[in-house]
Structure formats: C-alpha cells, structure tokens
Amino acid sequence: MIRLLLVDDHPIVRDGLRGAFVGETDLEIAGEAADGAEALVLASALAPDVVLMDLRMPRMDGVAAIRELREVAPKAKVLVLTTFDSESDVLPAIEAGATGYLLKDAPTAELLRAVRAAAKGESVLSPAVAVKLLGQMREPAPKNTLTKREMEVLELVADGATNRMAAAKLFISEASIKTHLLHIYAKLEVRDRAAAVGEAYRRGLLS
CATH class of the missing domain: 1.10.10.10 (Winged helix-like DNA-binding domain superfamily/Winged helix DNA-binding domain)
Known part of the structure; x- marks a missing residue:
C-alpha cells in the first residue's frame, strides 16, 4: 500500500485529487494539508510514502517544505503537482529534492503512474517540464545572472x-x-x- 499526503491550499483541488485515487487498491490517502507548515507536521506523524506537493501556498511554500521534509520525513518521495512550469518554479523544486514534477492538467492515468513511479524513487517529469530542464542544461545561465x-x-x-x-x-x-x-x-x-x-x-x- 502506497500512503499519500495531499498538500494544496485549495480544498477543491484536494477533493479532485481524492477522487482520482478512489478505487485504486494500492493507493491510500493518509492525510491532507493546506500549506507547507501543516504538511511537515502531518508528514512527521503519518510517515507517507509519497507527498503530492503544490508550490505556491500561504505560510510556507512548497519548495521550503520540500527542503524541510528531508529532516522530518526522509523516506517520503515528493511529487510536485502545480500549474506553474517556469524555470524559476521547476529548478528550485528539483534542487530542493522533489522526485517528480507534474502539472495539474495531467490526465488522471498519468498522475497515477507518476505516484507509483515516485514511490519507487523514480524521477517523473511532465513533458513540458522536461523540455525546460533540458534547455537549461544545454544553455546554462551566465555566471551571476539573476533568475x-x-x-x-x-x-x-x-x-x-x-x-x-x-x-x-x-x-x-x-x-x-x-x-x-x-x-x-x-x-x-x-x-x-x-x-x-x-x-x-x-x-x-x-x-
């Protein structure tokens, strides 16, 4: 059983995610959090296998939470699920330790595959995000350039x-x-x- 922690400040998004996992016998929602700070508390208590993490939230954003999760729940894999795919969003999340990065418009089947892959420690990137990362690798920013x-x-x-x-x-x-x-x-x-x-x-x- 893969235990999930849903982290998003919009209840309607969490409701939609919960619905996506209904009927999946190997996936269980262990808890839900409305921001990064709450996610850290729940992750420490619930020990989820995969954390579905939004990026832009009040109190503590997703990137900060991903960094802190290394300490409070080191075994948890983080799968970012957001609407933002700019380099200024993608790179910090990956550098902070996210295992995967999906956009919220991903089909349910793709989300389910990504969760199961993340649980195994496999990297999962949406096509648009992969293109941006490859572009960044091929054309690194000049030294001292501000993001x-x-x-x-x-x-x-x-x-x-x-x-x-x-x-x-x-x-x-x-x-x-x-x-x-x-x-x-x-x-x-x-x-x-x-x-x-x-x-x-x-x-x-x-x-």
Missing part, C-alpha cells in the same frame, strides 16, 4: 517592500525571500539590500 524570481524579489525590494510584503506579493514564505536575497547578494557581490539595489541600477538590471 526571474530573484529579479521579482529585487524589484519589490527596490520599491521599498519588506520581506513580509514581498512574500505576500509573490505567494511564497519569508524564508524563501531571505534565501533569494542571499543569492542576490552573492551574485551582485554586495552585503545588504540597499547595496543590492544600488548595484542593480548600476548594472542596468533595474530602470
């Missing part, structure tokens, strides 16, 4: 947004904002927010 998400964070900081405001605007956690800022500082070779904004203007990244 799309890092630019979004930098633009908000330049407009005077606090970490909390930026997190709310981008639907990610404050911890993720801090991580993006650290990456920005390293790439721009600065030590703080003000210096990062100034250097970004100097390089023409902001106008």
